[in-house]
Structure formats: C-alpha cells, structure tokens
Amino acid sequence: MMLSEWNVPFHALVDAAPDGILVCDEQGLLVLVNSEAERMFGYDHDALLGLSIELLIPDRVRPRHRHHIASYHAEPRRRPMGTDLVLHGRHRDGTEFPVEISLSPFTTERGLLIIAGIRDVSDRRELELANKRATAFLLSAVEAVQEAFLLFDEHDRVMMVNSAARELMGPVGDAPITDRTFEDLLRASIAAAMYELGDESADDWCARRLAYHRSPSGVFDLWTRGGRSLRVTERKTADHGTVTMIADITEDVQQARELRQAREQAEAASEAKSEFLSSMSHELRTPLNAILGFAQLLERDRKQPLTVRQLERLAHVSRGGEHLLRLIDDVLDLARIESGRVSVSSEPVEIADVLAEVIHTLEPIAARAGIQMASPAVATATPRVTADRTRLAQILMNFGSNAIKYGKPEGRVAFRTECGPATVRITVSDDGIGIPEDKRDKIFEPFQRAGQEAGPIEGTGIGLTISKRLAEIMCGSVGFVSEVGRGSEFWIELPAHHDQAPDVPSAQSSAPIASRLALGQRRHTIVYVEDNPSNIAFMREFVDDLSSIELLTAPNAEIGVELIRDRRPNVVIMDINLPGISGFEAVKRLREWPETRDIPVIGLSAAALAKDTARARDAGFHRYLTKPVKVAELTDALERLLEDR
C-alpha cells in the first residue's frame, strides 16, 4: 500500500520524524520546524516559525554561519554539515548541545529552501570523550612505566610502545616501530648488533628469543653491546597479543656481583683468620709444651728435690704458662663461635647433674679463696633444659669461677634454679666486689675487664663474651645484676625440657689407675717421632722416671717408620707436623704392613681444634693428645696401652 492510500497528512509524518527537521528560506527564516526539533531546542509548538535560524546557533558561530549559508546557496547539494567539526545547537535557555546536521536543498517556484536534519549527539559525544580520556590515561600510564613497554597485537605487530622502548630500539632503523612485527624488530636488532650474544650463533640466539616470545614463561636476560644487562618479561594477553617489558637491571647485577665478591672476601678473611688463629695457637702451644712439661717434671723430680723458694718460682712459671694456654684456648673458642663454626648439640640436660659437676670442680678453688659454696636445695623434680651439656657447664664454670675470683674472702657463692613456664633460669650469686655502673654495659664485650685490667686478679676478659654467644646459640640468654661492694648475680636462661627423664643408672666413676710403669725392668719399647729438640728432651725426662720403658726417638717420619718396622715397639708416639711426610702419612704407611699394622699410635700435636682430633681418629690414630702434654694424661694413656693389654 502506498503512503497516499493511508490518507495521512504529510506534515504530520514530518512532525513525527525521530530526528529534528528544520526548513528555512533563502533569508534563513524558518518555514518548518517539526516537534523533535522544537523539543530539542526548547520551544513551544510553532513558536519558531518565521524566526531566523540564527536563533538556534550559538552567538560565537553566527558570523561564520552567515558565510556558510552564502556559500551553500552558491553550490547547493546534499551533504553533512561541518565535517570534522563539532557543531553545537543553542537551546532556548542559552545552553549549548552537540548536534549532527545534514543539509539538502529543495528548489521551489518561490526560491530555494534548505532542509536540515538535526540529531542531538550529547550522549555519543560523552561516550567519545570518556573513551578518549581512558585512552589518554592508558598512554600516559604506559609512558610513566620506567621499563621499556611494547604491546603486540594478535598478528604480532607493535600496537603500543612507550618512549623508553623507542629509545632502546633506537639502533633498529629509522622506520617507526609501530606496526612492525616482533620478528622484524628482532632481526633488525641483531643486524644492528645491539646485543652481546656470547658464544651463541646469531641464528641460535634468535631462535631462543623467538621461542621465549611465542610461549613466554619466567624471564629472558640479555646483554647489550654497551655492557648493560636487560631483563625481558613477556606475557600473552587474553586477545592473543603479547605484552613485553624490558627492565635495565645493570645496577642490580652490579650490586649483586659486588655483594657476592664482598661475601667471598669476608669468607676468605674469616677463613684466613681462623687459619691464622689455629696456626698461631699451634706455634704458641709448641714452646708452651716445653715450658709446662719441664715445670711439671721439675716439680716431680725426686732425685733432686727443689727448695721451697724454687718451687714457688716454678709455680709462677706454671701459672703464667697455664694462663697463656687459657688465653689461647679462649681466643680460639671465641674465633670459632664468631665464625659460626661451633656446633652445639641440643639435648635434655639435668641441671642438678651439671651443677654438681661444676660445684665439684670449683670447690677446691673456692676453698683456697676462703669462699663457701652453697649448692642449691634439692628440689623434688629437678628441672631439665634443652642445651649442650658441655657448653652449659662451660658457662656455669665461667660464672662460678668469676664469682669466686671477684668474691670476698669469707664470702659466699650460691647457685639457684628457677623454673618459668617455658624457660629455666640458673643464677650464680656472690657477695663480692660488684661491677661499677659505668662498666656494666660493656661487660659482655671481648677483652672488657670492667676495671680489672690493672688489678691483681688474673683474667682474659673473654669468658663472659663466650658465655653470652654460647647461650644465644643454644636459644638462651644471659644477664646480670650487680651492686658495687655488695655482690653480683649472673644468670643464664635456657628453654625448659618437659619430657619425663629416663631412668639412667648413674655412671660409675672409674677407679684411679696406679702408676705401674715405674716398677720393674725394661719390658716396653716406645718410638717417639718428633723433630723439636725440647719436646724430645721432655719426653726423655718423662720416661726416665718410668723404668719399664725404653724410649727410641726419630727426628722425622721417614726414619721413624723404618725404626718402627725394625724394632716393632709396643707403642708409637707420633708428632703430626713433621719435616718431610706428615704424621698422618706415616700412620697410613704403618697400617699397610702386617708387622706394624697393629702397633698403637698416639698422636701428639699442638693442633687442638676438634676437627684435628676427628681427622686423627679417622686416620687411624689410637689416641690423640694435644700439646702441652699433661703428664697424668700421657701416663694414663701409656699405662692403658702397655700394662692393661
């Protein structure tokens, strides 16, 4: 059915059109305004008829509009108005709104009419603006990223790139980066020799880089010819594109290298320090061996007994030597703790047992100093701690001997134990000289003797430092309170051990061994392998008292081994550090021959570290004694090997 058959007035259709329609004559006066246009511009029905179209145009564009009308009349045709321009309509209330306008001419007998179709595009404009803002925001965010940033689309072409990336890809040619494919950029960068490929061929490197780009995981590190380290991180986007970030990590790499070097240097220095201390200890122990050994022999000399005065002088020599030995041991111990080489065991320790042992050891010293030692009252359940028994005893010995040393004659030293929910505190208290307030904060630092440096009381100033470090290694802590002239209390706190104590029968102390080696004719032969003349002289004098022993000596291991094969002694005493082959090597050779395989060898060395003892045991030494030799210890070892076998 044709429209004419509908019998609808034509102007009613125009009025009902969804877009605004305006018609004006050659003078620009409105001859038709449909309802949508009236609504859009805010006018009543027919209110605009006969008025100038300029009423609907913002004031600022009116002059330009007149010019446009003139030129349109010169060349009237259907076209959109103001292509590339944002056009605005003027509402009756003076506000402006964005519009899209299409024009077409209509020639009548009375002249030209211009028909304008008008659409309010406020909503669309708003959307466009929001989009534009979002894009600008994204671009500035990408630009703000410090790393080089590239976004590749699903065809692997560069879609977005920031200036850091542009700068990085500088040598890749003059063509803009956008729209180039990843592979194209990669090959161009290889051709421009941008990267240091190391031993890899360009093809292999390119294949590896492409493989990472295609399925990226982790990072891809590369180095520029200019010596910079770059770290590439790529990820696939949901739309099959790829995000590429390239960070310059040159400084991080440099810092890590410097840190590693510093750590290696520190480790080497610490190793060198330990080596130095160990060899220094060795060097000091060797002459000390002679000093203390001869002092002991002089004291025991029955053929030519010393006068009281001589014995007193000798006591000074021994005391000095022992002090030096303690100092060496303490310094070594501290060095080992500080370099983290001390391993402590973690076992349930019965405090009462350790205290009994410590008190038993200290009692004679306390008695000499005229100090009374008070044992702790026996509790029904003796508390236990998780600790290393030997190290706990060492700490308590340090606290206890200090309490005696810095105590008052006729004074008192007491031990007490207090149990907390998770810890046990053992306190050693004295009523001695106390510690001056201004010296207290440094008391646990090495070589700090709190004003005792010039005093008569012997000490090294390391004991408390060692105690504190050991307590910390055992997950415990130490502390003290003190008052000058009234006394001090030093305590150690350790984790409590709550499990039931097992019923262990108390260890039987072995009966003292009588010295049987001094009785009867020669029946034992000992070979002593030693290069140091004073040590040999000491050993000769030592054996002089033991009539059952014949001593043969060898100045080095080569001669020693021959002597041992020839004479088949009952026992060999072997120094470790010898000119030529070492004591370890000598023992190895002795173990190879059936005639010498079973001869027990006692190692005797100034190397006193635990690792030295362990090494000697592994090497096949029967016993390992450290210099300076304790006469009783050596006698005991020989008696066991010679008489008890």
Ligand code: ADP
């Ligand atoms: P040392 O006793 O060998 O000097 P320590 O490290 O054991 O070394 O102790 C450091 C210093 O702390 C001592 O020199 C002494 O001045 C002070 N001190 C330690 N214990 C006591 C105590 N019970 N009473 C008074 N002073 C003490």
